[in-house]
Structures are given as structure tokens and as C-alpha cells.
């Protein structure tokens with residue numbers, strides 16, 4: 001649905017150059033919620049702004065729903081050319097600070113994109129009220145933004161973004177200004193809209209919890225590059241994945257020196273099997289559980305456990321092979337359980 005190929009963005013001013021995007025290849029499938037995560041300055045905003053051509057990429061291409069947006073002319077006047085306006089209408093966008101017009105009431109805010117698209121007054125009103133109902137604000141049509149909570153403002157932002165019946169919704173840190181409970185309800189709304197309308201959502205965030213709550217797939221950006229990407233399920237099953245370790249940290253320090261610490265990730269039906277007791281019996285060893293957690297990631301139950309086996313790694317070759325044969329993801333963290341993991345070979 002969204003594909004970027006070798007996308008590069010270099011900001012040039014008189015005395016310096018900043019490479020914000022350095023050859024980004026991203027592929028977002030139709031109907032998925034895709035999260036791009038990274039620290040401040042990683043290039044997330046530049047990426048999302050290049051996807052709807054708010055920012056012109058320096059090189060590379062962006063295609064949305066099969067259309068190469070970078071091939072469209074941006075024009076030189078204040079008003080973008082018609083082809084670009086039409087393409088943008090198929091891409092909704094929501095923002096961290098909502099970007100509502102304070103002088104307009106809620107309904108008129110939602111109607112704004114329809115005015116730009118030239119819809120009649122009656123059609124605008126019908127559509128705006130339908131969308132306000134969809135986001136749970138049917139009773140706020142006449143309120144002004146200043147009278148709304150942050151979560152309600154973002155719901156108005158979402159209704160406005162959906163006014164042009166977009167196939168794609170871009171979200172630029174849409175929950176970063178909201179408290180945790182409101183964040184959850186806005187993310188739930190995005191999830192519902194994704195399912196009900198088949199909407200493809202590309203969101204950028206610096207919060208792992210956002211990825212964990214709603215994303216089917218994720219990419220980690222650093223210094224303008226995508227350093228890891230894939231479905232959340234696949235990342236969690238990839239030994240050494242940084243995203244997996246941050247999405248689902250498991251703690252616990254070894255009780256003594258000379259032991260082998262193992263992080264195990266359970267997916268799907270493996271989550272219900274008595275893996276540890278079976279391991280202890282099969283190899284006649286004492287297995288200590290240092291830490292464990294169950295969580296829901298992308299609607300699926302995942303379990304993680306850090307265990308300690310007596311003896312060094314060589315002595316534990318067979319038990320480790322046994323765990324892998326059970327279809328579990330097995331990782332051997334560095335001593336002290338830090339995240340500089342040495343992936344199990």
C-alpha cells in the first residue's frame with residue numbers, strides 16, 4: 001500500500017547539510033497498522049512528511065496505492081496542482097498537537113477538507129456528522145476545540161483526516177500529548193477504524209507501548225536509516241532483535257557465576273506447554289526462573305522467561321538445542337542480562 005524506495009532527504013542550509021533520511025526502504029501492506037519508532041532526530045517526521053509529499057524527497061520514490069507520488073509535480077504556486085491534491089486527499093493525517101482551527105466549531109473543522117475538495121454544504125454536513133458519530137463525538141458538533149479534552153480533540157482530528165475517505169492514515173506522534181488512558185482509547189479507535197474501514201495506518205512514535213498496543217508491523221529508525229523491520233510476530237521470533245527486546249523486556253540477574261542465562265520467548269501454542277519442567281526432567285538439571293512475563297502484543301499472547309541453567313554454555317548445548325526444537329526463540333544475553341545480546345547460534 002505504501003512503498004518507499006531508497007528514500008533520501010537532505011536538508012541544506014547555507015552552512016550545513018543534514019541527511020535526515022538515508023536510503024529508506026519501507027513496505028506497508030494494505031490494511032495493516034505499521035509503526036515507525038526511533039529516538040528524537042532519527043528521521044521519523046521527515047519520513048512521514050515525505051510520504052504525503054509535505055516534504056519533497058531529495059531522491060528515491062514514494063508510492064501509495066500503486067501511484068508514484070514522487071512523479072507528481074508539486075508546482076510552484078501557493079496551491080498544489082490538481083493531481084497532487086487528489087493524491088493527498090487519499091491520505092489522511094493526524095498530528096501530535098491536533099492542528100484544529102480554534103475559530104471553527106467541531107463540525108466545521110471536520111468539514112474543512114470537504115470544502116477544499118469542493119463538496120456542497122449539505123454533503124459536507126452529512127459527512128461531518130457521520131464521521132463525528134464514528135469517532136464517538138456525535139454530541140460535540142457545536143463545541144469549539146477549546147471546550148474539548150485532548151482525547152476529544154484528537155478524535156476530531158481523526159474525523160477530519162477521514163473526511164476525504166482516505167485509504168491511508170498517517171499519524172505523527174498522535175498520542176504523545178495525551179495521558180496513558182486517553183492514549184489507550186485513541187489507539188483503540190485507530191485499531192477499530194483500521195478493522196472497520198480496512199484503513200492502512202502508518203504511525204510514527206517514540207513510545208514502544210504504542211507499537212505494542214496497535215501495530216502489526218514495525219520499523220526501528222536510527223540516523224535516517226531503517227535498522228530493523230518486519231511484522232511484530234516475526235521480530236519477536238528473531239534472536240537478537242532490538243525491537244523485540246525493547247517491546248518485551250525480561251529482567252532477572254544470574255544467582256551465581258559460571259551458569260548459563262537463557263531468554264526464551266513463547267509464541268502461540270508453545271505458550272501453553274510445560275517447557276521448563278520438561279527440560280528439567282529430560283536433562284536432570286535444576287532450572288531457576290529469574291524472570292517471566294506474559295503480555296499481549298498485537299492481539300497475541302506472548303510469553304517471555306529468563307532461566308538459569310547450571311554450568312557453562314558448552315555443557316548446555318543439548319538443553320539449548322532441545323528448547324529450540326520446541327519452536328521457542330532462544331537468546332543468550334550478556335552477563336548481567338543487558339540488552340547487548342549475543343544471539344544464540
Ligand SMILES: Nc1ncnc2c1ncn2[C@@H]1O[C@H](COP(=O)(O)OP(=O)(O)OP(=O)(O)O)[C@@H](O)[C@H]1O
Nearest residue numbers: 011018019020038039040041042043044045046047
Ligand atoms: N526543516 C529542516 N531543516 C533542517 N534540518 C531538519 C529539518 N527538519 C528536520 N531536520 C533535521 O533532520 C533530522 C531528522 O529530523 P526528524 O524531525 O525527521 O526526526 P524525528 O525522528 O522525527 O525527531 P523528533 O521525534 O524529535 O521529531 C534531525 O537532525 C533534524 O534536526
